[in-house]
Amino acid sequence: MFTTIKNKFILFAILLIGITITIPQFLLISQFEKNFYQRSELLLTTTMRTLKYGLTSAMMRGEQKNIQSIIDTLSTYANINRIRIYNPSGKIDYSTVPSDVNKNIAEVAPHHMDDLLPDNKITRFDDENKLYSLAEPLLNEELCRTCHKEKDVIAYLDIDSDLTEAENLFQAGVDKMLYTTIIVLIVLILGFYLIFNIFINNPLQKIVSGLNEIQAGNLDIKLKESRKDEMGAVNRHFNDMVSKLKSSKVQIEELHFEQLQRADRLKTLGELTSQMAHEINNHIGVIMTRADYLQLESGREPMLNKYISDFEVIFKQTEKLSSITHNILKHSKKSHKKFIIVDLCNSIDNILLMVQPTCKKSNINCFKNTDLKEVLIYADPLQIEQVLINLVSNSIDAVGENGQIEISLKKQDEDELKLSVEDNGCGIDQEKIEHIFSPFFTTKSAEKGTGLGLYITKNICDNHNIDISCISKVGVGTNFTLKIKSI
Known part of the structure; x- marks a missing residue:
C-alpha cells in the first residue's frame, strides 16, 4: 500500500500535521x-470546611x-449548586433542594x-x-459521641458546584477548537495532496511513463520543457538522454550491420579457404606419393643418388604444407565442444606452424619459450587453439614488420600454469584496456578488425575457468596472460 512516493508522502504529511x-x-x-x-476543588474544599464548622x-x-x-446560606455562595446531608444508609436528611429530602442519594445523584469510605x-x-x-464523611468524633451512638460516621456531606462562566466558555471553546482542528487538518491534507500531485506526482508519472515507452523501444518520446523548476530541468535531461540513446541506437545498428556483413564475408572466405585447402591437399598427396616413390627409386638407380637430398627437402616441405592445410581444414569445420586431455605444448606448436607463413612474410620472429616438454590440461583442443590464434593474430597486426612475438609457458605451482603471449607492438591506451573484451570493440581499422576476437577469447576462457588479463603500454608492447589449471 505504501510502496509509492505518493502514498508515503500522504501518510507522513498526515502524521506530521496531526502531531x-x-x-x-x-x-x-x-x-x-x-x-x-x-x-473548583479549592472552592468545594473551602465550602466543605465552612459547612463542617457550621454544623x-x-x-x-x-x-x-x-x-x-446553614446549608441554605452556603448555597448562596458563588457557583454552589446544591448541598446535601445524608445518613450512612443513603437517605437524604437535609438538602438545599426540598424535593431531595427523604430520598436516597442513589436516586438523586447516582x-x-x-468508593466513599469513612476515611476519605x-x-x-x-x-x-x-x-x-465533593463528598466527605462527617466522622463521629469524641465530642459527638454523647449524642450520636453511630460507630464511625454520623452522616455524609455532599456539595455540587456549577462551572464558572470562564469554564463554560472554555468547554464551548474546546468543542470549537476540536472542530476547527479537524477542518484545518482536512484543508492542509487536501492542500498538500493537490500540491504534491500538481508539482511532484504528475511530473514523476510522466517521467515513469516515458521510461516505460523507452523500455518498449519508443525513442521518439518527448517530455514538455516549459517548466522552469527542477522538474523542468529533469525533463530537459530526459529528452537529451533519449536523443543520445536514439543516436547511439542508429550508430550501433549501422556498426552491427557492417559487422554482420564482414562476418558473412569471412564465413564465405572461410568456406572458400576450406575448399581450396581440400583441393591443395589432393595435389599435395600426389606430390608426396611421387616424392616418396623417387626416394625409393634413388636407392636402386645410381643416376638418382645425387638427388636424394633434394627428394628429402621436397618431401619435408610437402609434409609441412600438408600440415598447414590440415590445420586450416580443422579450424574451418563446425565442431561441438569436446573436453579432453590436451597437450598445451603441442597446441602451441600447431599455432606456430599455422602462422609461420604470415610471420615469415613480414619478418616477424614468433617463437615459443618454455622448458616444459609436455603439459596436460583438460580442455577443448580446438577452442584452446582458437584462443592462441586470436592472441597471436592480434600481436601480428600490432608488431607490423620486423617485430617479435613470444609465447611463454611456465608452471606457477603444482596445479597452475602461466601462458603468456607478449609482443613489442604499438600497445593499447590504458583507457581502452577495460573495453577490449567487449563485443565489437576494436582498435584496428574497419578492414582488419571485427571487434569479436577478444570477446570470443574471453568467453572461451570463462568456459574453461581460465583467468585472462592484459598489460599494455603504448609504444612498448602488450602482454596477455592466461592462468590455466593443469592436471
Whole structure:
C-alpha cells in the first residue's frame, strides 16, 4: 500500500500535521482543565470546611434546627449548586433542594456514594450535568459521641458546584477548537495532496511513463520543457538522454550491420579457404606419393643418388604444407565442444606452424619459450587453439614488420600454469584496456578488425575457468596472460 512516493508522502504529511497541531492543543487543553479542576476543588474544599464548622457549632449548641438554614446560606455562595446531608444508609436528611429530602442519594445523584469510605473524600466531575462534586464523611468524633451512638460516621456531606462562566466558555471553546482542528487538518491534507500531485506526482508519472515507452523501444518520446523548476530541468535531461540513446541506437545498428556483413564475408572466405585447402591437399598427396616413390627409386638407380637430398627437402616441405592445410581444414569445420586431455605444448606448436607463413612474410620472429616438454590440461583442443590464434593474430597486426612475438609457458605451482603471449607492438591506451573484451570493440581499422576476437577469447576462457588479463603500454608492447589449471 505504501510502496509509492505518493502514498508515503500522504501518510507522513498526515502524521506530521496531526502531531504538530494536536499535541500543542492537547497540552493546552489539559493544562486549562487541570487549572479549572484545582480551582473548583479549592472552592468545594473551602465550602466543605465552612459547612463542617457550621454544623459542628450548631450541634454543639444543640441547635439542630439551624442546619437547614446553614446549608441554605452556603448555597448562596458563588457557583454552589446544591448541598446535601445524608445518613450512612443513603437517605437524604437535609438538602438545599426540598424535593431531595427523604430520598436516597442513589436516586438523586447516582455514583456519589461509590468508593466513599469513612476515611476519605472524593471529588468528581459530572460531564453530563457539567458539575463538580465533593463528598466527605462527617466522622463521629469524641465530642459527638454523647449524642450520636453511630460507630464511625454520623452522616455524609455532599456539595455540587456549577462551572464558572470562564469554564463554560472554555468547554464551548474546546468543542470549537476540536472542530476547527479537524477542518484545518482536512484543508492542509487536501492542500498538500493537490500540491504534491500538481508539482511532484504528475511530473514523476510522466517521467515513469516515458521510461516505460523507452523500455518498449519508443525513442521518439518527448517530455514538455516549459517548466522552469527542477522538474523542468529533469525533463530537459530526459529528452537529451533519449536523443543520445536514439543516436547511439542508429550508430550501433549501422556498426552491427557492417559487422554482420564482414562476418558473412569471412564465413564465405572461410568456406572458400576450406575448399581450396581440400583441393591443395589432393595435389599435395600426389606430390608426396611421387616424392616418396623417387626416394625409393634413388636407392636402386645410381643416376638418382645425387638427388636424394633434394627428394628429402621436397618431401619435408610437402609434409609441412600438408600440415598447414590440415590445420586450416580443422579450424574451418563446425565442431561441438569436446573436453579432453590436451597437450598445451603441442597446441602451441600447431599455432606456430599455422602462422609461420604470415610471420615469415613480414619478418616477424614468433617463437615459443618454455622448458616444459609436455603439459596436460583438460580442455577443448580446438577452442584452446582458437584462443592462441586470436592472441597471436592480434600481436601480428600490432608488431607490423620486423617485430617479435613470444609465447611463454611456465608452471606457477603444482596445479597452475602461466601462458603468456607478449609482443613489442604499438600497445593499447590504458583507457581502452577495460573495453577490449567487449563485443565489437576494436582498435584496428574497419578492414582488419571485427571487434569479436577478444570477446570470443574471453568467453572461451570463462568456459574453461581460465583467468585472462592484459598489460599494455603504448609504444612498448602488450602482454596477455592466461592462468590455466593443469592436471
